[in-house]
Amino acid sequence: MSLFDKYAPLKTRVDMMMKIGKDALGVQFDDIIDATRGRIGNREILLAGTNNYLGLTFDEDCMSAAKKAVDDHGTGTTGSRVANGSYSEHVDLEKALAEHLGMPSCVVFTTGYQTNLAAISGLAGDKDVIFMDADAHACIIDGTRLTGASTIRFRHNNPEDLDKRLKRQGEIEGGNALVVIEGMYSMFGDIAPIDEFLDVTHRYGGYLYIDEAHSYGVFGPTGCGIAEDQGVLDRVDFISGTFSKSLASVGGFCASRHAEFEILRKVMRPYMFTASATPSNICAALAAVEKVKQGDHLRANLNIRAEQLHKGLAEMQYELCAEASPVIAVRRPNEAVAAMEWNWLIENGVYVNLAVPPGTPQSSSLLRISLSAAHTEEDINTILKAFADLKDNQGALMAGMASKLQAAE
């Protein structure tokens, strides 16, 4: 028996995808032209699945900041902040984010994934109990696995269900409850009722941790996220986020209203034992934070585009998984149909995400669209036309899929 035999069922699924068309989880672009355009071969592709919510990846100020950082401090840090020390850029960005969020402590990390891995595994000890939303991202789940804490899952976006499970747990002897939710969920684009979660969590003496990876920059009067949008930011215990979406870079942060959070710098293994973020990544993110704070016009356009696309797809009778938001998920009947349609869309110049179980809630197969403030009204019309054509060509598409699968047998 080979080391790889355990992946045989997965390989069968991948082989089926490859018979239908391209590997949707391994697309290679020959060029990225700007925030909303890429190129594969000779075909220009409209990017509608890159989480580039504010479209800042080609912003002149962000690009200049990144280039200057390379000139000033080189290409890499060659080690962790514990071993090699912090650069002034790391500290400046932590101060800027702490100030923006109105919290006394903020730590930056090398990636968004590592942020939740580090903070959750650092915060929860053996005697604590983590209560996690059922639709939490993989990095939250993996963070809980690095702890000795028990983890209880509660029904998605359901504060009453959390209440029930906290009550069922009873007193946590020698420990605390850490409740982990997200602001906007990445797959469906649905939004948490943070005020209700705060009430329940704090009633039981717990701490609320919110991952605002997909909502920082996008929601709230100054772009702090859903908690700010709902007017409760000052009551939230921990806010995490990423630089790889609205902040147009790579990295992540966790901020806290508890100044004692600073001690975790001496505890969090994914912070201590990995190379720190590069000066160019940090400086691009720092420039983007300023754009977020002044980004009303970006958020306004993003909302208009989201409403436009959501309305257009709903009028075509597509089943959408949530209200209008920068993430719009179109539910498809199964994985094979979704894969076939995904291929058709990219062949017709529109890149969205193919999202399939177990990475999706409710074992859904999705065509997931993420919008950008850089998208124009015409771009949305292009996406809508592609989905309209997709519907019109459904018969031919399914016949094509059947013959492709048959030919591969």
Add this chain to the structure above:
Amino acid sequence: MSKPTREEIYDKICELLKPYNPKNRPIEMSSGIMSDLEVDSVAVFDLVMGLEDHYDISIPMEMVSDIKTVGELTTAITELTSK
């Protein structure tokens, strides 16, 4: 409420497994939940939430990760409900 028997728990698991078993594979104590019944990892946790609510117990995720078969799940719930 009297403590459920192992057989009653097994029957309940079979009932709650139905929506996750569209191919209608035969369910036995020795059936691997993910390997034989092809229930995906997220759906396993959804199934567990239903069992937690039915029996008013907590089944932590780290315990679920160690459970591979219907029989092991039955045993875990039998132990939790007998406390």
